[in-house]
Amino acid sequence: MAFTPRATASLLAAALTVLVALGSTAAFSQQRTQERRGERAGxxxxxxxxxxxxxxxxxxxxSGNRDQCGTDKNFRFVVHGLWPQYEKGYPDFCSxxxxxxxxxxxxxxxMDIMPSMGLIGHQWRKHGSCTGLTQREYLAKTREAFNRIRIPDDLASGRAALTLSTDAIEEKFVAANPGMSRxxxxxxxxGRRLEEVRICLTKDLRFRDCAEVDRGGCRIxxxxMPPAR
Incomplete structure (x- = not known):
């Protein structure tokens, strides 16, 4: 099909408009990434x-994680991380x-509560860097938060597999920890296995509600809970 000079010019103008739009979208996306990475610690x-x-x-x-999953290990609940949050969303990878x-x-x-240096390092970079604390302070705060929680005895044992509702798990934690709310x-x-229990705490580690986190819970x-080894 032959194009007239006017049609060719129109096609070139349309292509240029698309390229400009794509460039603007990419620039905006890069700017948003820079803004997230520039969030202020603390x-x-x-x-x-x-x-x-x-x-x-x-x-x-x-392939196994020997620090956490070696045949001589039998960890139960461990700390995945202590994460600073906004009421909606969260900061990460702060300067x-x-x-x-x-x-x-x-x-x-x-490593008795976070049984991998890889985990500790990643949690520091992604989350701890946004707390405004030093590495030592962040890890000490993490232990303080972990010690703040009483894990229900029947969930902590890990002697045999347990199957129960997510509501029951949360209710057991609430019953064991005065001041905690559902x-x-x-x-x-x-899948159909318990992965994590996430508990919301104020900056001074008192229990508090958190609507967005609560809504994001498991819905099955x-x-x-597979047994510990």
Whole structure:
């Protein structure tokens, strides 16, 4: 098909409009990324303490994680992370004067509750950097938050597999922790297994409600907690 000079000019103008629009979209996306990465450390509303059920994590590890999932390990609930949150959304990967890598002498004393230096380092870079704390302060705050929680005895044992509703899991945590509300806790699942229990805390680690976190919980009726090894 032959194009007239006018038609050719129209096609070129349309193509140029599309290219400009695509360029603007890319620039806007890059700007939004820069804005997220530029979030200011220490400016957030509350914390989420995420407790991972280690047997679920280890069941999905094909190559194994020896620190957490070795045959001589039998972790139950461990800390996935202590996450600064906004009422909607959360900051991540904030600028910090601390190094990106967490030194062994700083991280290893916390491996009883966060059993991997890889996990500790990642949590520092993504979440801890946004708290306004140093690495040592962030890890100490994480332990303080973990110690704040009483894990229900029947959930903590890990002696045998348990299958129960997510409501029952949350109710057990609420019953074991005075001041905790069902509106301040959420479970997450991996398939039909319990993955994590997420608990909302104020900056001084008191229990608080958190609507967005609560809404994001697992929606299936029952989950299984695999036994510890």
């Amino acid at each position: 400016e957030f509303d509350f914390y989420v303490l995420s407790l991972s059920w280690s047997p679920t994590f280890c069941a999905a590890q094909s 910090s004067g601390e190094p990106a890598r967490v030194p062994n002498n700083v991280g290893r004393p916390f 509106r301040g806790i959420a479970t997450s699942c991996e 009726s029952n989950v299984t």
